Amino acid sequence: MGFLFGALFLLLSFSKAAHGGTLPLATSNSTTTSPSSYTVFVANSANNRIQRLAGGRCNIFKGKWVYDPSYPLYSFGSCPFIDPEFNCQKFGRPDATYLKYRWQPFSCNLPRFNGRRFLEKWRGKKIMFVGDSLSLNMWQSLSCMIHSSVPNAKTSLIRGDGFASITFLDDGVKILLYRTPFLVDLVSEKAGRVLKLDSINNGNSWKGMDMLVFNSWHWWTHTGSSQPWDYIGDGGKYYKDMDRLVAFYKGLTTWARWVNHNVNASQTKVFFQGISPTHYEFQFRNEGGVLRICLGDCNDEFQLHVLWLRVAMFVVVMTSY
Template sequence: MGINHHYNQNNQPCPNCPTKRLVTWVLCALIPLALLHFYIFPISPTENPPLITETTLENSKPINPLDKEAKPKSQPAQPLCDYFNGNWVKSTIEPLYNGTSCGTIKKGQNCMVHGRPDTGYLYWRWKPENCEIPTFDPALFLQLIKNRHIAFIGDSMARNQLESLLCLLATKSKPELVYRDSEENKFRRWVFKEYNTTVSVFWSPFLVKGFEKSAASGLSHNKLYVDVADEKWASDLHKFDIMIFSIGHWFLHPAIYYEGENVLGCHHCPEFNHTEIGFFGVFQKAISTTLKRVKEELNGSDKLVVVTTFSPAHFEGEWDKAGACPKKEPYKQGEKDMEYMDTEMRKVQIEEVTTVAKEVEAAKGRLRVEALDVTKLAMMRPDGHPGPYMNPNPFAEGKKERVPNDCVHWCMPGPIDSWNEILLEIVKRWSN
């Protein structure tokens, strides 16, 4: 029987023989090729099929290579650190800068250069109850804000925090002042050229439209329009990537409040025929108006909004009397309770931030809104203010009964640097 002839069971000629010959030829050709493939690429008996995981945009975040503590996606997310509750603990870590190495310290906060003799206030670190705050890493912060614009908006406490951050960052890269107004440095802008980063400060002590009391203008009280954001910063919103809002102390001054064209009431205004309404409700409206404006304009963008909570003052007597804030060490946990006013101011800010953050989440917005909760840690640092050293060498000619004291702002370096350590942690989470 030749290979070119096929027979059926009855040895009769096969009508489908050409087709069968073709199939047989193909199989004979493919089988050796398959055997050759598995000889060259053997199957490992221990090889597992690839693991397929289902992720969503809500629960998956890229790991930041700069964050040494970044965790693989498969591990559960770590709970957020509660910075509010904690204690100040002694530290041997030297400040990153001093009164002569940083050129952006406002004179009134340069306690070392102004002759403050004690240095113990420099060697304390804030330790939250259930977590640690890493020491400030200027290189990491600059990398995280590379190609971005960060703006501090508010009163002199916003400026105080801004200048602290500039001093910390200057230990890695020197900022260049590229703009300043002629009005007591209320509006300034710096760039870190190496990182293409811009840092700005905007003077806006109410965040809403307002006119400050001034002898020159004849105003003995502030005028606030609580439903209108201050355009001095609001008109530039689209330029910012990170915004830090910080206000509070200017609301303690006498003021008349407006909503639209109507007078809402006033605070400490016996000479006017207006209803006394205090300032807590107005403070709430100002924060609400601010965050509403930001949310309306930026909810579709990956921006970060931070509200620094109220920082208490520590006057223990008249502001111009010696010993107005004489403490040399922090309060211990439980040694002093927060004052009612400080508690209420913080409460307003936390509630407004929480409300807006939930609204953004419900609308699936990309804006990040957080509180930088410093009220308690600031309250526990009565030793960190310039006091009489807001002016150079106040006791060079001996002790005085009357001397101006600053028990509101913070020495630099000093406790306020801890605020920016926490800010770095917030920026790290946002960047991830």
């Protein structure tokens, strides 16, 4: 999926002017309250914001997936940076058609990625992806796309716990990854693991970048054994749980404040990567298994009714800062 690097971002810019109209919150100890009653308000705010961003030019948010036989832009087997588990063909996937789709806006053509030109444009600069596994995908994919264009480039790779960096030495371009699925802090205390909605000390590691690409959503919905926290901390109080959409809103608000206070827009470009939809439908086989199908359904992929409120909420948060 990372071979579609240029098309997978929901590129939303930031406004320092307050536009008002923030989303009212449910009570912080609620486990059932949903802000769905504000859907119309948030959706209208998001749509207006996107229209302003387009400014009469090409709207890259409206388009469709098209088959392109010249894709993919890199080979999984020849990229030295990609994790082995992402090489689907190596582990038995029989088809490769899914690699040959690209995003096509209705009103313009996106330029084909050129790794050599990219390195020249970003010479001496640092790009950091911050977030969960989607950020990992983008970090590896961008690096692999560059490597495919400049296969003999000298590189260095550093990997640590939740951090990684690839440097293209001849041009001094650094592509960095910081793994933090919530953006806000997840800390260990005597009471247990606490997700702090109003704390973002992680941000100290994000400073000094020339581009920051953030993403967060999927881990906010995890429950049971896959939930990485025991308590939610907010305003000096601990909660066993709360409405996850409300928690997401609070966390995004903390992150937006950090961006507003710590990022110089004239020096650093900031993007928020869109929430990834589920690209399959369920059909049950006779033996009770699940068959996942995507081929032929591409025209419906952009109708993201389930995710619209999440995306709209992000827009509302950003238009408040």
